Amino acid sequence: MTANELRRKYIEFFVEKGHAQISGKSLIPENDPTVLFTTAGMHPLVPYLLGEPHPAGDRLVNYQKCIRTGDIEDVGDQSHLTFFEMLGNWSLGDYFKEEAIRMSYEFLTSSAWLGIPPERLSVTVFAGDEEVSRDDESASVWRALGIPEERIYYLPRSDNWWGPAGATGPCGPDSEMFYDTGIPGSAESRPGVNDGKYMEIWNDVFMQYNKQGDGSYVPLSQQNVDTGMGIERTVAVLQGKKSVYETEVFQPILQNLGDIFSVSYGNDEETDRSLRIISDHIKAATFILGDENGVSPSNVGQGYILRRLIRRAVRHGRKLLGREDMFLHQPAKTIIEMYRDAYPELGRNADKVLDEVVGEEKRFLDTLQKGEHEFEKMLPKLLEEPSGVIPGEVAFRLYDTFGFPIEITEELASEHKLQVDREGFDEAFREHQERSKMDANQTFKGGLADHSEHTTKLHTATHLLHKALRDVLGDHVAQKGSNITPERLRFDFSHPEKMSKEQIKEVERIVNEKIGEDLPVRYETMTLEEARENGAMALFGDKYDEVVKVYSVGDYSKEVCGGPHVSRTGELGGFRITKEQSSSQGVRRIKAVVGNGEGR
Numbered sequence: 134m135t136a137n138e139l140r141r142k143y144i145e146f147f148v149e150k151g152h153a154q155i156s157g158k159s160l161i162p163e164n165d166p167t168v169l170f171t172t173a174g175m176h177p178l179v180p181y182l183l184g185e186p187h188p189a190g191d192r193l194v195n196y197q198k199c200i201r202t203g204d205i206e207d208v209g210d211q212s213h214l215t216f217f218e219m220l221g222n223w224s225l226g227d228y229f230k231e232e233a234i235r236m237s238y239e240f241l242t243s244s245a246w247l248g249i250p251p252e253r254l255s256v257t258v259f260a261g262d263e264e265v266s267r268d269d270e271s272a273s274v275w276r277a278l279g280i281p282e283e284r285i286y287y288l289p290r291s292d293n294w295w296g297p298a299g300a301t302g303p304c305g306p307d308s309e310m311f312y313d314t315g316i317p318g319s320a321e322s323r324p325g326v327n328d329g330k331y332m333e334i335w336n337d338v339f340m341q342y343n344k345q346g347d348g349s350y351v352p353l354s355q356q357n358v359d360t361g362m363g364i365e366r367t368v369a370v371l372q373g374k375k376s377v378y379e380t381e382v383f384q385p386i387l388q389n390l391g392d393i394f395s396v397s398y399g400n401d402e403e404t405d406r407s408l409r410i411i412s413d414h415i416k417a418a419t420f421i422l423g424d425e426n427g428v429s430p431s432n433v434g435q436g437y438i439l440r441r442l443i444r445r446a447v448r449h450g451r452k453l454l455g456r457e458d459m460f461l462h463q464p465a466k467t468i469i470e471m472y473r474d475a476y477p478e479l480g481r482n483a484d485k486v487l488d489e490v491v492g493e494e495k496r497f498l499d500t501l502q503k504g505e506h507e508f509e510k511m512l513p514k515l516l517e518e519p520s521g522v523i524p525g526e527v528a529f530r531l532y533d534t535f536g537f538p539i540e541i542t543e544e545l546a547s548e549h550k551l552q553v554d555r556e557g558f559d560e561a562f563r564e565h566q567e568r569s570k571m572d573a574n575q576t577f578k579g580g581l582a583d584h585s586e587h588t589t590k591l592h593t594a595t596h597l598l599h600k601a602l603r604d605v606l607g608d609h610v611a612q613k614g615s616n617i618t619p620e621r622l623r624f625d626f627s628h629p630e631k632m633s634k635e636q637i638k639e640v641e642r643i644v645n646e647k648i649g650e651d652l653p654v655r656y657e658t659m660t661l662e663e664a665r666e667n668g669a670m671a672l673f674g675d676k677y678d679e680v681v682k683v684y685s686v687g688d689y690s691k692e693v694c695g696g697p698h699v700s701r702t703g704e705l706g707g708f709r710i711t712k713e714q715s716s717s718q719g720v721r722r723i724k725a726v727v728g729n730g731e732g733r
């Protein structure tokens with residue numbers, strides 16, 4: 134079965150079962166600042182999973198282009214991809230576990246559809262924990278369909294729970310379907326262990342909770358089903374191929390690259406790895422550039438990911454080629470041809486895609502040339518280093534000033550029998566990131582104009598206030614704006630009505646209590662994803678970098694923020710709200726002060 138056939142059959146099957154086919158959405162989410170790219174078919178459907186009626190009805194099916202950039206560096210192995218297509222069917226408060234599982238089983242095993250022998254299937258269900266009980270219902274449906282108990286695996290939340298995409302949102306237990314490839318695997322083999330034996334092909338998520346900012350799960354007004362089947366992987370499994378790269382969703386690209394570089398895929402592991410990286414990255418780049426909301430390469434947000442994808446592909450091409458030719462537009466063209474029927478926007482935007490690919494490749498090659506020139510200039514001095522090690526700062530300067538990738542500095546160094554102090558480079562890189570993040574965060578935090586001691590105190594007080602407001606008023610409170618002058622803080626937040634005197638007093642009391650406890654203020658850097666998983670508050674409406682700082686005040690508040698903050702809350706002295714007023718429709722505004730003599 135080819136990818137095109139699978140796509141068609143899936144849609145046909147679910148349309149027969151009363152689902153409306155909806156179109157896939159843009160890769161660049163339109164109204165969701167919590168992620169850079171659409172990462173799953175459910176992502177554009179979040180408002181409907183939360184209860185808003187969908188214009189096409191309550192049974193939906195589609196195919197969706199997706200990008201996940203969490204493990205870009207893993208691409209190159211047999212299975213990781215940045216771009217992939219996901220098939221999905223949804224019930225918005227219509228059918229639930231039983232019908233969803235029955236339909237999945239029928240599509241997988243019926244000879245009219247995929248015809249997978251049932252004995253090749255294993256499934257997993259949620260094992261249950263303190264918050265949500267074991268999913269016996271799903272297990273019993275699988276049993277009734279004939280899956281024997283020993284092929285039903287009960288796994289914890291880390292395996293069998295899905296969502297939310299952001300800090301808060303729809304989520305629930307899931308049941309995953311695995312295909313037994315017949316490869317022996319390891320002693321620990323089971324679904325969810327990546328040893329080649331069990332391949333996940335489909336995921337039925339039972340979205341029945343809405344995760345709140347405080348980490349609790351509140352039942353949704355409707356019970357939803359969200360399923361996802363990755364096309365590339367499923368096709369590889371159905372074709373009995375070792376990897377997605379051996380199927381027709383990659384073969385034409387690999388052949389094209391093979392012609393360009395006069396190599397062939399499958400002969401040499403190093404070469405294959407580079408070919409896989411180039412083909413995955415240029416596919417993702419082609420889809421990003423050719424998107425309805427396409428972006429251009431840049432140094433921020435989606436544009437930065439795009440730049441990284443293209444440059445990493447060029448780097449691997451250059452390594453294979455050993456020359457400096459432009460080549461990336463050729464596989465881009467192949468990809469447009471492969472996918473333009475399923476994704477007509479690629480055809481419409483073909484010229485733009487090719488122009489941008491050529492432009493970025495050229496810019497990068499210029500950069501490389503300049504960097505190499507600089508490196509040559511520095512070389513005599515570097516060769517005098519008795520240790521034979523290039524200091525991290527020197528490598529960082531090449532990177533920072535000339536955009537010269539560290540890997541290339543390392544390559545050039547090794548040609549001259551030198552090494553690079555990679556740790557020193559990483560250290561300099563981190564410091565630089567911290568600095569630029571702090572600058573960026575100050576811009577979006579609004580008005581934190583100086584770092585004087587007093588404004589820093591007000592900044593920490595703002596975190597306490599934000600949390601206390603949520604404690605007193607509820608989780609609907611979200612930051613809508615913040616401005617700090619040397620005299621006072623101002624904080625705008627969503628809340629439908631005027632706060633009562635008692636509520637204001639209670640918020641003040643909590644903040645002063647936390648000040649009295651002299652809590653330590655600390656931060657950690659982590660990916661935005663990890664920050665969310667840790668339950669950190671983040672500002673709706675803002676774009677964040679992939680790596681963010683999360684400040685915590687004792688165990689009390691946790692918030693994504695650039696800082697700076699005081700090191701202990703005791704330094705604030707006391708806290709007093711001076712004003713509570715309306716800011717705009719549904720948004721209240723508080724002004725407050727801190728200092729000795731305030732609030733106590």
Ligand code: SER
Nearest residue numbers: 173175336359360361
């Ligand atoms: N959201 C789930 C997933 O991505 C099912 O669609 O696996």
